[in-house]
Amino acid sequence: MSMAALIVAAGRGTRAGAGLPKQWRDLAGRPMVAHALGAFRAAPAVTRLALVLHPDDIGQMPQIEAMADLVVPGGASRAASVRAGLEALEAEAPRDVLIHDAARPLVPAEVIARVADALQAHEAAAPGLPLTDALWREVDGAVSEAPDRGGLWRAQTPQGFRFAPILAAHQTHDGSAADDVAVARMAGMEVRIVQGDERNMKITGPQDFARAEALAAAPLPDIRVGNGYDVHRFGEGDHVMLCGVAVPFDRGLSGHSDADVGMHALTDAIFGALASGDIGQHFPPSDPQWKGAESHIFLTRAVELAREQGFALTHADVTLICEQPKIGPHAQAMRSALAGILGVPEGRVSVKATTSERLGFTGRGEGIAAQATATLVRP
Numbered sequence: 001m002s003m004a005a006l007i008v009a010a011g012r013g014t015r016a017g018a019g020l021p022k023q024w025r026d027l028a029g030r031p032m033v034a035h036a037l038g039a040f041r042a043a044p045a046v047t048r049l050a051l052v053l054h055p056d057d058i059g060q061m062p063q064i065e066a067m068a069d070l071v072v073p074g075g076a077s078r079a080a081s082v083r084a085g086l087e088a089l090e091a092e093a094p095r096d097v098l099i100h101d102a103a104r105p106l107v108p109a110e111v112i113a114r115v116a117d118a119l120q121a122h123e124a125a126a127p128g129l130p131l132t133d134a135l136w137r138e139v140d141g142a143v144s145e146a147p148d149r150g151g152l153w154r155a156q157t158p159q160g161f162r163f164a165p166i167l168a169a170h171q172t173h174d175g176s177a178a179d180d181v182a183v184a185r186m187a188g189m190e191v192r193i194v195q196g197d198e199r200n201m202k203i204t205g206p207q208d209f210a211r212a213e214a215l216a217a218a219p220l221p222d223i224r225v226g227n228g229y230d231v232h233r234f235g236e237g238d239h240v241m242l243c244g245v246a247v248p249f250d251r252g253l254s255g256h257s258d259a260d261v262g263m264h265a266l267t268d269a270i271f272g273a274l275a276s277g278d279i280g281q282h283f284p285p286s287d288p289q290w291k292g293a294e295s296h297i298f299l300t301r302a303v304e305l306a307r308e309q310g311f312a313l314t315h316a317d318v319t320l321i322c323e324q325p326k327i328g329p330h331a332q333a334m335r336s337a338l339a340g341i342l343g344v345p346e347g348r349v350s351v352k353a354t355t356s357e358r359l360g361f362t363g364r365g366e367g368i369a370a371q372a373t374a375t376l377v378r379p
Contacts, residue, residue: 050089055074097166114195223376224273240259
């Protein structure tokens, strides 16, 4: 599914004090807007990136504009700038759009992913944080009442929507809403709330820059990438197990377990990212308890071990190498099976196939090979 991201950076930021508009001020060695652009450029779900700038700013920093696919002149208000950005994307007709304020430069990848994932099942979603502080209402400098904070959330961006309905909502709105969620709700859209993040702060006044500098200087997350490779020869049977799917075939795969070569490679990739040995060390073929075992047991244990060490699996990629059977008709079912075991959306799992051009043991039809890559992240 196509998903555009729209970064709104057309304001003048007068509350941030004198000098450059805040989106162009330095934050940890880069203009603030560059941080926001970089976060969405790195987001796997985003296929198109648009940047809305004040007309006077366009062309002033070409190296920043080059980070976007499309640069759009903004309007006299935030709502007008969002509308201009949406209308500029209309010809490309993305299914979904994420609208984000450049004033939130430190948006974590996890927040972007949570909004994008929610849009797979809902027409709109936005991140927020539940209020935890007591609330007061003030009259003439004194507390007049303490409203109940139950059910109240602090709104953040990116706010995600089906593209066509949010464009239509902005085109008919008078521009008075506080944010895009308000525009969507007035148009009858239901907006799901996903968990936000304290790091996703909005820079408004001068004091916010110091806090943002401290957050930007915080330790980077621990990102691990592991690779796995496995081979099984053909034997007797009427199907092969590949990535959790029984694929009809005139032979089976030989192995101590169910010989699911794809799952074995992915399991090894996760163990590799954790620097925790290989599948043979965790599940020795010499141990009779694993004879004929279903390979999802191995993969589930690898995922559990990652979680025990504080890692989240963010992406998995499996390549099956064989001449036969044909993988394409079953690839989606394999993605679904793996996603269920890994506990991630299908959009974070890739299963693909290739041949070896009839070279080597796979080319001679003697068996199937698989290679896999897994990405783990620990904040």
